[in-house]
Amino acid sequence: MESAAVPRPAVRRHHGLVRVAHWLNAILLLGMIGSGLQIYAAFSHFGIRGRPFPLPNPLDGTPLPRWGKLGGWLAGGLNWHFALAWPFVITGVVYLLFLTLSGEWRALVFRPRDLRPALQMQLYYLGLRKDHPPQGKHNALQKGAYTFIVLLGALSVLTGFAIYKPVQLSWLTSLFGGYELARYWHFVAVWVFIGFTLLHVALVFLVDPASLRAMITGWYRGRFPSHD
Amino acid sequence: MTEPLPRLSRRDLLRLGLVAGPASLVAACGWDGGPTLEPRLRAFSRINDWVSEKIFLSSSRLAPEYPVSARTPPRDFPSYSITRNDTGSFPALPASWSLEVGGLVRKPLRLTLEQLQALPRITYTVKHHCVEGWTAIGTWTGVPVSVVTQMADPRPEARFLRFDSFDSDYYNGWDLKSAMHPQTILAYGHNDRPLSILKGAPLRLYAPIKLGYKMTKYVTKMTFTAERPGGYWEDQGYPWFGGV
Numbered sequence: 001m002e003s004a005a006v007p008r009p010a011v012r013r014h015h016g017l018v019r020v021a022h023w024l025n026a027i028l029l030l031g032m033i034g035s036g037l038q039i040y041a042a043f044s045h046f047g048i049r050g051r052p053f054p055l056p057n058p059l060d061g062t063p064l065p066r067w068g069k070l071g072g073w074l075a076g077g078l079n080w081h082f083a084l085a086w087p088f089v090i091t092g093v094v095y096l097l098f099l100t101l102s103g104e105w106r107a108l109v110f111r112p113r114d115l116r117p118a119l120q121m122q123l124y125y126l127g128l129r130k131d132h133p134p135q136g137k138h139n140a141l142q143k144g145a146y147t148f149i150v151l152l153g154a155l156s157v158l159t160g161f162a163i164y165k166p167v168q169l170s171w172l173t174s175l176f177g178g179y180e181l182a183r184y185w186h187f188v189a190v191w192v193f194i195g196f197t198l199l200h201v202a203l204v205f206l207v208d209p210a211s212l213r214a215m216i217t218g219w220y221r222g223r224f225p226s227h228d
Numbered sequence: 229m230t231e232p233l234p235r236l237s238r239r240d241l242l243r244l245g246l247v248a249g250p251a252s253l254v255a256a257c258g259w260d261g262g263p264t265l266e267p268r269l270r271a272f273s274r275i276n277d278w279v280s281e282k283i284f285l286s287s288s289r290l291a292p293e294y295p296v297s298a299r300t301p302p303r304d305f306p307s308y309s310i311t312r313n314d315t316g317s318f319p320a321l322p323a324s325w326s327l328e329v330g331g332l333v334r335k336p337l338r339l340t341l342e343q344l345q346a347l348p349r350i351t352y353t354v355k356h357h358c359v360e361g362w363t364a365i366g367t368w369t370g371v372p373v374s375v376v377t378q379m380a381d382p383r384p385e386a387r388f389l390r391f392d393s394f395d396s397d398y399y400n401g402w403d404l405k406s407a408m409h410p411q412t413i414l415a416y417g418h419n420d421r422p423l424s425i426l427k428g429a430p431l432r433l434y435a436p437i438k439l440g441y442k443m444t445k446y447v448t449k450m451t452f453t454a455e456r457p458g459g460y461w462e463d464q465g466y467p468w469f470g471g472v
Contacts, residue, residue: 042360049364050304072260074360075465079269080261082276082467166357167291167437167472168284179355179363 013137013211013220015102021095022215028088029197031080032156033190034070038077041069046184055184085160092153107137110147114140135224145200152192159186270465277469281403285471291411291436294353299419300364305356307426309445310396310460318425319395319446325430327414329376331451332386337379341430345416347371352411354436357472368434369417374408376450386452391433391444400433400444401457406471411436414447439470 014022041064047053071077099105110118117140123129125141133139138146162173162182176182204212210222260266311319327344329337351369358364373389389402406412412435416423423429428445435443441461451457462468 039361043358043362045362048355049300049306049362051300070259075461075467076260076266076269078359078467079266079273079465083269083272165280165284165472166355168286168289170289170292179357183361 008221008223008225010219010221011225012218013214014218015098015104016218017098018095018104019215019218021091021098024087024091025095028084028091029193031070031084032088033193034068035077035080035084036186036190037064038069038071039074039081040064040187041077042074046187047180053180053184055181057184057187082164089157092150092157096150108143108146110140110143114143116140118144132224139224145196149193149196152189152196156186156189156193159183159189162186266465273467276467280469280471281405285405285409285437287405287409291352291354294355294365296353296367298365299353300366302419305364305366306358306362307428309428310398314396319393321430322394322448325394325448327376327431327447328449329380329451330449331390331453332383333380333452334383335379335381337376339376341416344371344376344414344431347375350411350413351417352436354411356436356440358440359466359470367417367419368413368415370413370415370431370434372410373412373414373433373450374410376414377408377452380450380452382452385454388453388456390449390451390453390457391447392449392451393428393444393446394448395428395446398444398446398460399457400442400459401453401462401468402442403469406435406437406469409435409437412438414450437471439472441466442470 044059044061044064045053046055046057046060069077071080099108117133117135120129120133121135121139121141124132158172159176159182161169162176163179163186166173166179166182173179173182176185208222208224210220214220214222261269309319311317325341327337327339329339349369349371351367353365353367356364356366387404389404389407390399391402392399412433415428415432415434416430418424418427423432428447431447432445433443433447442459456468459466459468462470
């Protein structure tokens with residue numbers, strides 16, 4: 001145990017652009033999900049009319065609660081969705097450009113060599129390994145999570161375009177198995193986003209609360225100050 | 229590196245609340261944006277109309293066609309009319325119905341159903357996209373809007389088309405680029421039969437490049453305009469372009 005009297009040194013953790021992108025994205029994603037559920041509620045089934053759909057939807061026909069929807073009715077949901085989609089995509093593209101140009105992607109992208117450390121991290125979390133494995137800015141599991149969530153964002157955007165313009169972008173739509181399946185993947189992504197966010201927030205508070213302050217001020221004073 | 233996992237402090241919980249509170253309020257209560265934001269969202273929708281027409285819409289790309297065997301059974305293919313929703317009965321066919329073609333044209337026309345059927349026709353089996361998210365497949369037969377347009381010879385200042393109907397006050401405004409698409413037709417046939425009253429008889433607009441609500445049923449009039457006409461649902465907030 002460290003003595004509370006000795007403050008941990010602060011390390012510069014997140015660039016301002018990353019912090020702005022993070023919080024903007026949190027708000028925009030919430031709006032995209034709320035308006036998306038409003039749109040989904042207009043027809044809460046999948047598949048061509050009169051034909052069975054091969055994939056499961058536990059929420060088939062289930063009315064969604066009002067508090068989970070944004071837009072008031074279908075037209076409102078559509079207008080919110082197609083307005084927020086712009087800043088949502090732009091934020092994502094700017095974030096990815098920044099990661100690429102700054103070299104920050106090295107601390108975030110999960111690569112094959114992260115597989116073994118990821119396993120060690122998992123063992124630590126399960127209590128099967130006593131000491132915390134050494135890590136860089138992020139541990140291997142975090143890299144996996146932050147790589148995965150970017151891919152999920154890309155899937156959401158691409159399936160979104162695929163169901164927005166299924167005729168004009170028919171090549172994209174058929175990549176996802178056609179309009180009905182693209183709409184299904186777009187919907188599945190929502191629940192993965194929600195699951196990810198709940199886990200993400202829970203882990204921040206349970207494992208490394210200092211990372212919340214770091215995402216706001218940019219400075220990190222927590223337990224895992226090491227850097228790549 | 230062997231510290232015990234920290235427990236949630238009261239301060240952490242407060243922070244969590246600070247983040248989660250406003251976040252949940254944004255999505256709360258099926259909010260439409262209120263009197264301030266809702267009109268701005270509608271205005272923003274015009275940008276998407278522009279992008280949809282100028283960037284996404286191709287004048288020549290055709291919607292894929294399906295085999296006749298892929299047709300959706302009629303009982304599973306929904307249809308509605310404003311009049312029927314309001315009164316329970318179908319819109320009444322005006323005596324001596326004919327299609328009126330007018331507005332900014334050099335040769336205003338009146339075409340009977342027989343005259344329309346004598347014009348070049350196309351038939352296709354395509355997927356119908358409803359704004360609600362459902363799809364269905366059907367066969368449609370009719371005369372391309374571009375053929376009728378050529379006969380009426382629009383003036384250069386004509387930039388939009390307005391389709392009126394005898395279904396209460398239902399109407400739609402179209403951009404000319406979509407209206408001149410080779411698959412945009414005035415349909416009088418559905419699934420190898422004459423169009424039924426359910427589907428908009430005697431004449432309806434059909435186009436697999438648009439959402440269902442853009443395809444005026446029970447058409448009476450086609451008017452070329454310089455100003456952008458609205459539409460029954462469009463005036464209530466639905467995206468004006470409605471292209472797929």
